[in-house]
Amino acid sequence: MSDLHIPALALVALVGVSGSGKSTFAAQAFAPFEVLSSDYCRALVSGDENDQSATTDAFDVLYYIAGKRLDRGLLTVVDATNTSREARAGLVKLARDHDVLPVAIVLDVPTDIAIERNRTRPDRAFGDGPIRRQAAQLRKSIRGLGREGFRTVHVLSSDAGVAEARIVRDRLLNDHRDQHGPFDIIGDVHGCLDELLQLLDRLGYTVRRDGDGTAVDASHPDGRRVVFVGDLVDRGPLSVGVLRLAMGMTAAGHALAVPGNHESKLIRALDGRAVTVSHGLERTLAELAEESAEFRVAVREWCYGLVSHLVLDDGRLVVAHAGLKEAYHGRTSGRVRAFALYGDTTGETDEYGLPVRYPWAEEYRGRATVVYGHSPTPTLDWVNNTLCVDTGCVFGGRLTALRYPERETVQVDALAVHYEPAKPFPAATATPRGADELRLDDVVGKRSIETAALGRVTITAENAAGALEVMSRFALHPRLLPYLPPTMSPVATSHRDGYLEHPDEAFSQFAEWGIGRVVCEEKHMGSRAVVYVTPDGGAVYTRTGRTFFTPGLTATLLGRVRDAVSRAGVFDELATDWLLLDAELLPWSAKAGPLLREQYAPVGAAALMSLPPAVGALAAAQARGLDVGPLLARTTARLENARAYDAAWQRYAWPTDGLDGVELAVFQVLGAAGASFADRDHDWHLGVADRLVAADPGLFRTTRRHRVDTADPAGRAAGVAWWEALTDAGGEGMVVKPLANLTRTTKGQLAQPGLKVRGREYLRIIYGPDYTEPANLGRLRDRNLGRKRSLALREYALGLEAIDRLVAREPLWRVHEAVFGVLALESEPVDPRL
Numbered sequence: 048m049s050d051l052h053i054p055a056l057a058l059v060a061l062v063g064v065s066g067s068g069k070s071t072f073a074a075q076a077f078a079p080f081e082v083l084s085s086d087y088c089r090a091l092v093s094g095d096e097n098d099q100s101a102t103t104d105a106f107d108v109l110y111y112i113a114g115k116r117l118d119r120g121l122l123t124v125v126d127a128t129n130t131s132r133e134a135r136a137g138l139v140k141l142a143r144d145h146d147v148l149p150v151a152i153v154l155d156v157p158t159d160i161a162i163e164r165n166r167t168r169p170d171r172a173f174g175d176g177p178i179r180r181q182a183a184q185l186r187k188s189i190r191g192l193g194r195e196g197f198r199t200v201h202v203l204s205s206d207a208g209v210a211e212a213r214i215v216r217d218r219l220l221n222d223h224r225d226q227h228g229p230f231d232i233i234g235d236v237h238g239c240l241d242e243l244l245q246l247l248d249r250l251g252y253t254v255r256r257d258g259d260g261t262a263v264d265a266s267h268p269d270g271r272r273v274v275f276v277g278d279l280v281d282r283g284p285l286s287v288g289v290l291r292l293a294m295g296m297t298a299a300g301h302a303l304a305v306p307g308n309h310e311s312k313l314i315r316a317l318d319g320r321a322v323t324v325s326h327g328l329e330r331t332l333a334e335l336a337e338e339s340a341e342f343r344v345a346v347r348e349w350c351y352g353l354v355s356h357l358v359l360d361d362g363r364l365v366v367a368h369a370g371l372k373e374a375y376h377g378r379t380s381g382r383v384r385a386f387a388l389y390g391d392t393t394g395e396t397d398e399y400g401l402p403v404r405y406p407w408a409e410e411y412r413g414r415a416t417v418v419y420g421h422s423p424t425p426t427l428d429w430v431n432n433t434l435c436v437d438t439g440c441v442f443g444g445r446l447t448a449l450r451y452p453e454r455e456t457v458q459v460d461a462l463a464v465h466y467e468p469a470k471p472f473p474a475a476t477a478t479p480r481g482a483d484e485l486r487l488d489d490v491v492g493k494r495s496i497e498t499a500a501l502g503r504v505t506i507t508a509e510n511a512a513g514a515l516e517v518m519s520r521f522a523l524h525p526r527l528l529p530y531l532p533p534t535m536s537p538v539a540t541s542h543r544d545g546y547l548e549h550p551d552e553a554f555s556q557f558a559e560w561g562i563g564r565v566v567c568e569e570k571h572m573g574s575r576a577v578v579y580v581t582p583d584g585g586a587v588y589t590r591t592g593r594t595f596f597t598p599g600l601t602a603t604l605l606g607r608v609r610d611a612v613s614r615a616g617v618f619d620e621l622a623t624d625w626l627l628l629d630a631e632l633l634p635w636s637a638k639a640g641p642l643l644r645e646q647y648a649p650v651g652a653a654a655l656m657s658l659p660p661a662v663g664a665l666a667a668a669q670a671r672g673l674d675v676g677p678l679l680a681r682t683t684a685r686l687e688n689a690r691a692y693d694a695a696w697q698r699y700a701w702p703t704d705g706l707d708g709v710e711l712a713v714f715q716v717l718g719a720a721g722a723s724f725a726d727r728d729h730d731w732h733l734g735v736a737d738r739l740v741a742a743d744p745g746l747f748r749t750t751r752r753h754r755v756d757t758a759d760p761a762g763r764a765a766g767v768a769w770w771e772a773l774t775d776a777g778g779e780g781m782v783v784k785p786l787a788n789l790t791r792t793t794k795g796q797l798a799q800p801g802l803k804v805r806g807r808e809y810l811r812i813i814y815g816p817d818y819t820e821p822a823n824l825g826r827l828r829d830r831n832l833g834r835k836r837s838l839a840l841r842e843y844a845l846g847l848e849a850i851d852r853l854v855a856r857e858p859l860w861r862v863h864e865a866v867f868g869v870l871a872l873e874s875e876p877v878d879p880r881l
Contacts, residue, residue: 049208051201053150055216056377058117058142059124060135060197063154064181066161068209072154073126076214083109083116085127110141117145120377122216130184132195139196146378151197153189155204158182219379220354223303227360231267231457232274232449234436235307235420238283238330238465242446243292245459247273250448255295262288263295265302272300273448274357276420277307277368277388282327282441282466287334294349306353307368307421308388317347327441327466355379355387362415364451369421370433373413390421408433412489414497416857418449423468427456432857442468453721454856483526489860490867491515498865499851500789501797501844506871513874514867522592522870529853529862530627530717531869532575532590533842534877535782536835538802540828545819547810547827550770551763553783553802558757561793564786566729567766569751570803571712572699572779573633578711580609581625587632591870595638604706607746608739615738623719627850630713633748636700637709647812651693654816658686685817692816695808698777712748713739718850725789725847732788754786774806789847799836800843813880835877845869 053059059077061069073082086096088109093101109125116123129135135151142149161182162175192200203209231250236243240262244254247265252273255264265273279293280286296302309328316322316332324332335343356367358377365376369390375383391405411417411431420437425444427434436456440446443464448457491511495503522528539556541549550567557565576595579585585605587595594601612618612626632638665679703709713736716724724732733752740747751773755766770781784801792798810818817823849865 049212050215051152051212052215052217053122053152053199053201054148054379055122055218055222056117056120056379057122057148057150057199058113058138058145059122059150059152060129060138061124061126061154062129062135062151062185062192063156064130064158064161064178064185065128066164066178067154067156068164068206069126069128069154072152072203072209072212073124076212077122077124081122082124082126083113085109085125088112106137110137113141114145117141117147128181130181130188132184132188135188135192135195135197143196143380143382146375146380146383148198148379149196150199151192151201153185153192153200153202154209155185155189155202156206156209160206219377221356221358221377221379223357223359224361226303228364228451229269229271229453230274230303230359230364230451231271232276232366232418232436232451234276234438234447235278235423235440236275236283236289236446237278237281237309237327237441238286238289239440239446239461240283240285240288240292241462242440242459243289246446246448246457249457249459250450254292262292264299265292265296266299267301273302274359274366274418275302275304276366276418276436277305277353278309278420278437279304279307280313280327280331281309282330284330284465285334286331287338290346290349294345297349303357303366304353305356305366305368306350306388310350310353311388314347314350317343355384358415360452365413365415365417367417367419370407370417370419370435372407372411373415376413376415408435416451416454416855418451429858432861439468441465452855483524483859485525485860485863489864490871496845496848496864496868498844498848500847501840504841504845504868504872506868510871510874511867514871517591518867518870523586523588523594525863525866526859527579527586528588528592528866529579530577530846530849531592531842531866532577532629533800533846533869534835534839534873535801535803536799536832536839538783538804539832540830542828545824546807547814547818547824548780548804550767550781550783550804553804554755554757554763554766556802557783557785557798560798562785562787562790562798563757565755565757565783566733566786567753567755567769567781567783568714568729568733568801569773570779570782570805571631571633571748571750572809573631573635573710573712574638576630576632576711577717578605578608578628578630578713579625580605580612580628585625589638591873592866595632600705604709604746607706607743608711611739611742611747614742615735617716617735617738621719621722623721626719627717627853628713629715629717630711633710633712634699634701634703634708637703647696650816651689651696654685654689655693658682658689662686684820688811688816688819691808692811696812699779706746709746710748711746712736712750714750718854721854723847723850723854725850728787729784730786755783770804770806774808777808778806779809780805797840797844799839830878834875838872838875838877842869842872845872 061073063069070084085105089098089101089105090096092104092108113123113125125138127134129138139149158179162178165178189202203212233246244262247254252265252267254262257263273296275293279289293302293304297304312322312328313331316328335346356365356371358365365371367387369388371387375386391407408430411433417433419435422435423437423439423442423444424435425438427438427447434449436447436449438445438447438458440461443461445458445460450457493506493508495505497503538548539552541547541552543549575590576587578587584602587601587604589595596604618624661682665675665682668675669679701708715732716735718724733750736750740749753766753769756762774780780803782801782803785798790798814827818827845865845868849862852862852865
């Protein structure tokens with residue numbers, strides 16, 4: 048068995064004459080959808096895979112599909128003869144256009160074997176000539192494939208070699224997604240060793256020195272690691288000392304590094320190539336001249352081995368010297384390296400003779416945090432989830448480190464102006480995007496939002512337009528709307544007599560998903576409310592981002608909430624000065640007063656005014672001997688239904704005066720400084736809610752709950768009995784949730800965060816007074832829950848994403864993107880009664 052090593056992301060060209068076994072090899076070595084066959088594409092466009100007149104169109108299709116796969120970061124294999132230099136040049140160009148590595152696997156089997164194979168295939172009656180011409184082309188080009196641009200070339204020269212070959216996919220050198228930190232990302236050092244040692248000390252690192260007292264390593268007691276963003280050398284006084292320390296730290300596993308443009312130039316100088324010795328390179332070369340030849344070789348090899356950029360922490364962090372736009376993350380090409388080293392230049396120079404750089408960060412919309420240096424700035428400004436940590440230490444500024452994932456910065460002042468810059472420092476910088484600046488193109492049009500929980504969630508242009516109307520006219524300022532709660536799916540429809548929803552369906556569904564322990568939470572008949580408590584105020588708002596109360600009343604309510612949270616010790620326990628709570632605000636009438644007056648009350652009043660006289664008249668008619676018995680029974684039933692309906696909605700309405708009569712039922716702590724709590728089980732969340740009730744029982748209401756083991760019949764029966772007692776006493780119903788929170792099914796899919804099981808009488812408000820009549824129930828049981836459940840999961844994932852971005856202190860537009868997505872999805876056409 049021979050191993051053929053290829054990059055995990057590459058464009059692989061199979062090269063071989065017709066009949067060499069390329070398709071057979073591709074089928075055994077690669078997954079089906081990884082392989083694009085020219086024959087298959089020829090058949091797609093013409094109906095005949097041997098129709099040579101369709102070749103041009105076939106390759107148009109093949110290149111298009113290959114490009115789309117490479118755009119998505121998927122390894123792609125092209126199964127075609129590729130024996131001509133022209134055909135291979137097109138593939139090399141395609142790979143470069145998509146910034147992936149081109150690989151050639153050559154099946155150089157004897158020509159006679161290939162000819163014999165084609166003779167046995169009735170669809171290949173084109174004779175021996177084409178194969179011999181292909182073989183001649185192949186023989187001439189095998190040795191030059193590397194010069195053509197193929198990064199890796201494997202040649203299989205026999206059937207046995209083809210059969211024994213095994214593909215081994217090597218992770219790209221920039222792929223460090225399995226390394227999660229924590230990291231301390233240090234900006235351009237430029238030979239400022241003393242400042243670097245001060246910064247490491249402030250960050251908590253212990254420096255190790257050799258027998259001569261030279262710093263050769265530094266480690267952190269908590270396992271943190273440094274990431275150097277490049278430009279360690281030149282300009283400053285002690286470039287060799289910085290190199291020795293950085294090389295020692297990387298060798299010991301205590302640091303990572305990416306190259307800067309100054310390291311790139313140093314390599315060329317050490318190789319003896321013609322370079323302009325300027326911008327501090329003369330200092331570094333003079334220092335290195337005093338060192339041993341072995342050290343100079345080690346420096347050259349270390350700098351040469353640095354990779355253009357690093358993708359870390361499951362793709363959530365990218366470090367590159369001059370930054371990197373999203374399309375280049377995890378890619379490998381000359382232009383990716385050039386961008387990472389030098390940035391995106393306009394080709395112009397400014398009045399100081401320095402290149403004018405395109406402000407790529409202002410257009411950045413990627414999910415990954417990008418940390419970079421290269422362009423010194425006197426201030427630290429987050430721009431669209433990117434941060435430049437070069438604060439001009441060598442020019443008399445500061446040396447900066449970003450602590451990740453905390454997103455805290457640590458700085459030390461320069462001890463001197465070590466090098467006079469060409470451009471005065473600190474120089475005026477371009478005005479960054481303001482902390483609260485939002486742009487229309489952040490939200491309008493069709494777009495996909497990347498979420499950690501569910502991958503990409505697509506928002507249509509139509510839904511975005513509807514959300515924009517609500518958000519711009521009625522909602523609070525986006526800085527006060529860090530989260531919108533998702534819709535919730537009802538339980539599967541029950542077929543029990545007289546019931547549309549029943550707990551057994553919820554327990555069965557979670558059991559089917561492989562979730563054993565669930566918690567049944569009382570569903571309060573109020574209005575979903577998000578309570579955002581901040582040091583300088585906050586907000587209390589609805590599912591669509593509208594405030595519940597006037598500013599004065601909101602401030603009073605938030606003051607009481609803040610006091611209760613403080614007395615309960617929650618601020619101290621969570622080490623936070625802000626809190627985001629998911630709750631129900633009662634009574635329902637506090638928000639839905641117009642709805643009650645204009646819809647529910649009139650229905651009940653009209654029915655109770657018209658039906659009693661009708662019952663009386665029918666009863667009198669029956670007493671006179673008229674055959675009105677069935678009609679009297681139906682009308683009497685309608686009257687009882689109307690009375691039940693009127694009583695049902697009135698249970699959830701009571702008068703309030705200011706905050707008198709207003710209650711909050713908190714059931715989840717969404718986020719606090721530096722932490723999302725989606726991974727805490729519901730016992731923890733409800734425990735915090737109980738502490739708030741104890742701190743202010745006049746404002747907070749307890750959420751009753753009951754645990755159920757879905758695999759235990761007795762436990763399920765007890766859960767049904769608990770729900771029946773709750774709803775018989777006038778309660779709305781319950782929500783059944785996985786106790787563990789943020790769970791996945793046995794198939795690895797994101798599970799519903801909760802299924803609501805509403806009571807029989809509460810559903811009378813939703814579906815009308817007579818919904819329990821057998822004919823009506825039969826019709827209502829045809830409801831389709833698929834769209835509702837899909838919507839609930841997508842909104843849930845977006846809500847989690849918004850909280851994650853909030854606690855990570857990402858820019859407002861990043862948080863708002865996910866929040867806006869939730870509101871946009873609410874525009875999807877779904878039965879509002881579900």
